[in-house]
Amino acid sequence: MAAEPGLAPPPAFRLPRWAAPAAFTLVLVLAYLLLRGSGTLPHDDDAPQFTAITELREWVDAHKNDSPLFLYFVNYVRLFIGGLFALLQTSLHGLGWPGLIGVMGALGWLAGGWRTGLLAMASLAACGVLGVWTLTVDTLALVGASVLLSLAIGLPLGVWAGRSPRLRRALGPVLDFMQIMPTFAYLAPMVLFFQIGAPAGVAATMIYSIPPAIRITALAIEQVSPTAVEASASLGATPRQTLTKVYLPLARSTMGLAINQTIMMALSMVVIANLINSPGLGSDIIKGLSRENVGLMLPAGLAIVLIGIALDRTTMAASRQRFRPSRVPYAVAAGLAGAGLTFVLPAEWPWVLRTAQPVNEAVRWAERSWFEVTDAIKEAVSLFLLNPLEGVLTSAPWWLVALALLALAWRIGGVRPAVTVAVCVAAIVLLALWEHSMVTLAMVIVAVAATLAIGVSLGILGARSARFSAFQRPLLDAAQTLPAFVYLLPALALFGATRFTAIFASVIYAVPPVVRLVEEGIRNVPPTVVEAALSAGSTPRQMLWKVQLPMARKAILLAANQGIVMTLAMVVLGALVGGGALGYDVVSGFSQRTDFGMGFAAGVAIVLLGIMLDRITQGADRRPPPLRRKSL
Amino acid sequence: MRIGPESAGIEVKGLWKIFGPKAERVLTSDDRLLEPAALRERTGCTAAVRDVSFEVRPGEVFVVMGLSGSGKSTLVRCLTRLIEPTAGEIAIGGDDVLRATPAGLRELRRHRVSMVFQHFGLLPHRRVIDNVAYGLEVQGVAKAARHARAREILTLVGLDGHAGSYPDQLSGGMQQRVGLARALAVEPQVMLFDEPFSALDPLIRRDMQAEIIRLHREVGKTMVFITHDLAEALKLGERIAIMRDGSIVQLGTPEELVGAPADDYVADFVRDVPRSDVLSLRWICREPDEHDSMEGPPLPASTLIKDAVQVATATALPIRVTDGERLVGVVDRVDILAAMAPRQPVTA
Amino acid sequence: MKIRLLAGVLMLGVALAGCGGAKVEDTPSAAPAPSGSASASAQPSAGGTVKIAINPWVGYEASAAVVAYLMKNELGYTVELPEIKEQLAWEGFANGQVDVIIENWGHDDLKKKYIETDGVAVEAGSTGNKGVIGWYVPKWMADKYPDITDWKNLNKYADLFKTSESGGKGALLFGDPSYVSNEEALIKNLKLNFKVVTGGSEAALIKGAQQAQEQQKPLLFYFWDPHWLFSKTELVRVNLPAYTEGCDADPKKVACDYAELDLDKIVSKKFADTGGKAYDLVKNFSWTNADQNQVAMDINDGMTPEEAAKKWVEANATKWQAWIPK
Structure with a gap:
């Protein structure tokens, strides 16, 4: 405490806390506007890295x-x-x-x-x-x-x-x-x-x-x-x-x-x-x-x-x-x-219930009658969210994106996550998968945002109403055990083969654990704290925003972390229904001999993306909460 | 099975335990003499036990007392190398512990020294009887034999009828009785107690202390007892070692500690101890002067002050304090009252 | 059952104690049918077990269903129909996971490796089907924009085909990732302002084509003939630069249309040597595109492949009786 320089008389003019990050962001945006289109790393199916791996495979095979x-x-x-x-x-x-x-x-x-x-x-x-x-x-x-x-x-x-x-x-x-x-x-x-x-x-x-x-x-x-x-x-x-x-x-x-x-x-x-x-x-x-x-x-x-x-x-x-x-x-x-x-x-098993026909009819009905709505949602998300984000990530010079990621990691988690991010970015570039990684990143960002928005809301609802919690629990249980593949089809039926379909499927896949973690996090806020807040006259809203959510911070961050990992897992499967980018590279590497190298590299790139995002979110977790930081 | 004395003595010489990297190097350099904080700052090491030496006689109850962090738990674990000492000598029943092979060490732990732990260390998945028989099981004793022995011990510690329970079905005090029974079951020569009662309620703690005194009378084992509770130490210990920052600051009988604290630290410790409960007449008697009548009743010098009160109230004459036939001094009512009065801070 | 159990145990032992190394061809169970649905292996059959790989398009499935039906009911074989994609199915020849690929589209590179170099597979003749892959648009587009069927004009209409998925270019809808494909190279080499958008399956292509025609939506997509869809929905092929012998030799430099292929059957060497009547049936099997489309359409309309095959077999006795070995 004694060594704290803050104890000296405050300078006459002081920049607000957000000034430095804001300025940095501004610089990034300007740099992007000036340099857009240059320094990109367009995807090449026949990159030497891929052919080398493919040849290695052929050699092993022989x-x-x-x-x-x-x-x-x-x-x-x-x-x-x-x-x-x-x-x-x-x-x-x-x-x-x-x-x-x-x-x-x-x-x-x-x-x-x-x-x-x-x-x-x-x-x-x-x-x-x-x-x-x-x-x-x-x-x-x-x-x-x-x-x-x-x-x-x-x-x-x-x-x-x-x-x-x-x-x-x-x-x-x-x-x-x-x-x-x-x-x-x-x-x-x-x-x-x-x-x-x-x-x-x-x-x-x-x-x-x-x-x-x-x-x-x-x-x-x-x-x-x-x-x-x-x-x-x-x-x-x-x-x-x-x-x-x-x-x-x-x-x-x-x-x-x-x-x-x-x-x-x-x-x-x-x-x-x-x-x-x-x-x-x-x-x-x-x-x-x-x-x-x-x-x-x-x-x-x-x-x-x-x-x-x-x-x-x-x-x-x-x-x-x-x-x-x-x-x-x-x-x-x-x-x-x-x-x-x-x-x-x-x-032989003696008695079988045949369900295929009615199920297919139901699906067809849903497809026909909801098409307008689902199509509008899909188009809106793709045009206003996904495409701009993807556009920025792929048209910016790669080093600018890397710099932004690095800064983010450093700001949120400190030096070690930043180093990890640097290594991951470098490896992705070396694997010749930068562009596809950025497309996938855009999908993951949108999917995780949607997952968190839905998951946190449901989690809060579940934590506040026992009845709602009891209602959603079996649904969540089932959603978690259902093989991920099964989500793809209704998603495909509703949205056609697009990136949005993949995002939709991964949101369904990743929401249950998020709901669970958030609900548990809020429920685990010690009752004495809740009591104290109540006795201080908090409204339910204040209780949520000022007590329960901040105290469930760790659980929510963990939920974000889980959401990211699960979304990434689903992104590959999403390739089967139009997800594209890294996921598609992996799938085609698996089904076309000549693409083996690309598929393998893309698998590694997904891991790298995963580790990168994981470390950034975990970094946020490790940092002491703001209150304690201030008092230091 | 084994032929040997019922109990064994312990000799500890120059024992060191330094935690941290390069412990050996710290030991051989002058760093070992540093204050704990300075040592940690400089080397990243902690000296938990610093050059400790003492002897425990066969059959004695030896208490090691100190506040938390004073190194007493580390010390007792070093005795059977549950924590490997950095340097020094330990002999139990004359055998060098530090040079024992792994097999020899196991032999020592199986048959000669057993230990009771603060948090009991019971195995929750085993019934009480199997917990008590654990030491025998480890030795390879057949099931029938070890269960028979375990039943005997359960009776000894007053747990008849609980053999089939699981530990989590018992109260804390009963659980520690199981821990005690487990240690007794292997018929050790030495029993080590690591703050066994500090997790218990005060009333139960008192019962358990009485139990230890009773057991000591009945089985007569050598006991090394770790505690942070001075009252407990005074109650159980024939001799007490007071530890601070890894060193023994004073070693003596309860009377010696209370009557003649070696330094301010010990004095501070024993200040609130009712002297009349601990000190004998030997500590307060004075040379008889010419006014003193020599007609007063005689009492042995080892009589506790509080036990002399009754005699003192019955007579106005000074009590003659004797050691056998020899007169040591005299004590009158005023002396006794003065000794019983709580000590006032000097400034008052 | 006991015998298979014993075989399993024995193989564990043999596998561990074996000497001289284990070859790729070795399989864990010496007894028939190491894997696959046990319903097939539950009733042992006279002729043994044949494994026909199922590639993911319905025309293929139609051919496989008819052959499987005949093998089962006329020759008394047990048939397994594992779902395996084209290139992986070839790998299955080596270790006995696959006996037959009933409809092969070219794949000269795989033929070279597995037939010539490794010698684990052999050709078993044509299926009688002529296959051709191409780019298609719905009929209404060809009516409205008559010159769209020439590839040179595709760029002119690229904007029509734009979707939210195609990143500002025209979309070319593709199917299963495992399909034979020159699309990326074609777009690059013909300098087309298009992007390949993957639907992921044949079903996605069919659905896209049907919607495009019904709702008059623009669509350019990868498709192939024979396909039952041609009899339901009118589609028009876009003419790419004409195929000439060898123009597709280097997959990176392809700038021409797909060749018309004589679809053929490939079987494992082992099956050719020991397959007996089942092998003869596969070798003799040959039918027209119309035959295949008929069965495929029935499957698509909700019949199980087996039911569809039965229907065709009952109606076309003269055709298939010629295939049955005497």
């Missing part, structure tokens, strides 16, 4: 059958994964539908009592009624294989990371990369190494679902009470004994969450895995997409949601409750009984 790496490693990995998958697939199909439903019900009951058990059985049976039983079982086998592998690698690694901060720090960026990397982008390399088919699908799903297994396990281990660990050591336990008798049991419930999240991530990936000929529900969804047939997609999409609900509730219950060994024999009996029924009941 040596698949003579390189020792393939002969003695990659191909064995493929055979192993394929064998594991075939084993699961065969056993699950071998159980028959009564057996599988029985086993799932028994597991649910074992984990969480009869409610969970019945829910699991009903969910699975509903998949049968929807007419997608065999695909459901294939999906279960695919998810099972990839989750098993994820856990086999992720849990030990997570335990290790939980006890070694150094490993944790080293793993952090790698996991970030794996999660932000659009799944499309690693399908192509997967195919290169593992061929099309189930093994590549399992491997891709595994890569996508392993980060939560590692992260949450590490967190679980970290959170184990140090006293319990010390007590164990003080009694002369070996490190191994402490691990198995203290760390693992105490971390169990959080590790249950890790397993739960791993399963959920895997489920959301299985659709994409179908693009490389892995079996499962995704095939119907992809078929539906290429034929604009919502009726075909919907049962498969719903089935994924149902599996998600069954597995989610079962694993959550298992992690929450104490294990009851006394129930095991009953559960085994129930499973066996189900399997026994397989021999009595028909092998």
Whole structure:
């Protein structure tokens, strides 16, 4: 305090706080107006960077059958994964539908009592009624294989990371990369190494679902009470004994969450895995997409949601409750009984509800009757928001945009985020993807703005009205488990193949977590603070703006952060419905051999964009709130 | 199983624990003599334990007292190398702890020294009986045997009938009894207590202190007891070490601390202690002068002042203070009253 | 089922203990049908399993559906129809994920690699369909602006085709990213003031074309013949510089129209060697554009491919009976 220069008598004239940023902004705008059109980096499909990667791919492809790496490693990995998958697939199909439903019900009951058990059985049976039983079982086998592998690698690694901060720090960026990397982008390399088919699908799903297994396990281990660990050591336990008798049991419930999240991530990936000929529900969804047939997609999409609900509730219950060994024999009996029924009941699922026709008619009706409105919305957003923003970002000299981003990062987060941004910008330029990155950036900005506007409003409403919260919760739950692909179709039907469609789909995709985080953030404002504000005579409006929102700041920033990451993930899928730019590069890299290099580079560019935006928003979070800053 | 004395002594010589990078270098340089704040400023290190030496006799209750941050918890953890000391010597029952191999160290922790923790450190996923039996389980004792032993100990600490409960179903005091039982179950020679009762309510704390005194009488283990509560220290400790900034500032019996504080720090500490509860007549008796009658009742010099009150009220004559047959001095009513009066600040 | 289970376990063991390295051709399950919907593999069939890749356009699906229907019902094979895009399907020849591509559009580069170099695939003759890709406008535009069908005049009308997606240029609507495409090169080399806007699927193209004709909206789009849409909606092809032999040799320098292709069938080497009657059926399969359009239209109108195939098969016995190997 004593060294604070502010204590000196104030100078006669002082610039207001906003002067410097405003002046800087003005300079940027002037520079843009003067230099527009120069220093741009137009996109070139045949940039040497891309052809180099494509050639590398061709070279790898040509040596698949003579390189020792393939002969003695990659191909064995493929055979192993394929064998594991075939084993699961065969056993699950071998159980028959009564057996599988029985086993799932028994597991649910074992984990969480009869409610969970019945829910699991009903969910699975509903998949049968929807007419997608065999695909459901294939999906279960695919998810099972990839989750098993994820856990086999992720849990030990997570335990290790939980006890070694150094490993944790080293793993952090790698996991970030794996999660932000659009799944499309690693399908192509997967195919290169593992061929099309189930093994590549399992491997891709595994890569996508392993980060939560590692992260949450590490967190679980970290959170184990140090006293319990010390007590164990003080009694002369070996490190191994402490691990198995203290760390693992105490971390169990959080590790249950890790397993739960791993399963959920895997489920959301299985659709994409179908693009490389892995079996499962995704095939119907992809078929539906290429034929604009919502009726075909919907049962498969719903089935994924149902599996998600069954597995989610079962694993959550298992992690929450104490294990009851006394129930095991009953559960085994129930499973066996189900399997026994397989021999009595028909092998095929007996009764199917056909929904495709009415669903398609409903979609067509909506399309016809809402077209005017939806078209107007689309045009307005595209012409007044998206195109100007895109225009500015792509027509400005690249270094000017980079400078603006850098300044923003520095201003919001400080030096370290700024350095990260600089590195990301440089890498994007070097990848020869500047223009497309800017187009994607414009889409992401618009989508995140819309997501936040909608998500924060809904979150506030939910926090203020218990009834509204109860009403929107199941909708949010469903929206989050529904495979992202399913959003694309209604969006496509309503808005045609445009960037707006992609934005619309990503907004639907990203709003639920934002609502949830905001609602929770506001609810978590300590009641004493609310009471104090009330007793000071605040109106509800003042309470919201002066107390609840500022105090929920952290949650809202986290929501923005999540929104960005999820939007980026969706941008690639949006390419399938006209999203264009980086997403399209990734998709075409996956489907055209000659574009492999561009697709791969675009995948990396999306990661770079993601890291950049992530660091900027996280930087905002780390800064002390304004009040404390002033008092320093 | 093991042949050896029921309890073992502890010898600590020149013990140092410095946290932070380059701890070794700090130790060998003159930096180690710096004040804590200056040391941190200069080297980024914290000296939690600075050149501490003491001995604990077999069967003794030895209390380490200090405020938080004084290094007492670090000190007790160094004894079994839960925290690795930077330098010094530690011997328990004559065996060098710092040179023990990992296996030897485990052996020490399994059979000879056990510890009770401030926040209990119970395993919430295990029933009480399995918590108590944990040390035996780690040693590889068969289930039936360890459960039998755990039941015995549960009876000893007054937790009959709670064997099947889970820790979170018990009150704080009962949980700490479980912690105590767990430490006792392995039949250690030495028990270490790291502020075991500071998380408990005052009433329960008093019960638990009584429990420790009782247990000490019954099982006669060597005990090292860490606390920040002077009353607790005085109540339990046969000898007390007072720590400040990682060093022991005074080591002595409760009487010595209260009667002859080594410096202002200790004096400040013990100022509010009712002297009559701690000091014996030895501390207030004076040479008899010619006016004193030698007819008064005799009392041993180790009698606490408060316990002499009754005798003093019964007689107007000065009490003769004796050490065996020898006369140490005399004490009259006025002396006793003066000793019982709360001390006034000098300026008053 | 037990046998497959055992095979799975064995393969795990073999895979781990194997020596001499594993080839790309090796597959985890020695038993038939390692993947794909188990409904197909649930009832073992006389002839084994054939995997016909499904590329994402309905004409292709029509051909595949008819062949699959005949294989199943006339020859007793089990058929799997995995949804795989064109170029990926070729990769499937190597490891047995794909046996048949029933309608191949050119792809000389892939033929060179997989047939000549790798030797994992072979040609199985023409489908009888003539295929040609081109740029189309709805009929009303050709009526209103007669000279629009010449590429030289496209720039004149570019403004008509502007949308919010095309960034100030005319929009050229494209389909699935996996389709054969020279669009970017054509626009660049013919100096057209147009931008490729991707619809993402055949369905987007169909819908765009139908709306354009019905609502008299301008649209320039990528399309191909044979397609059932021609019998429902009138479309007019825009004439690009005429195709000459070799003008499309360098994909970056293409400045000419697409060649008319003789659509053909490609099968894996393994299937050609061991496919038996199923292979003969594929080889013999050949029909007209009209046949294909008929089946495709039925599929588009809501029939499942299998139903549409059944309808055609029942009405055209003489045609398909010639394909069935004796």
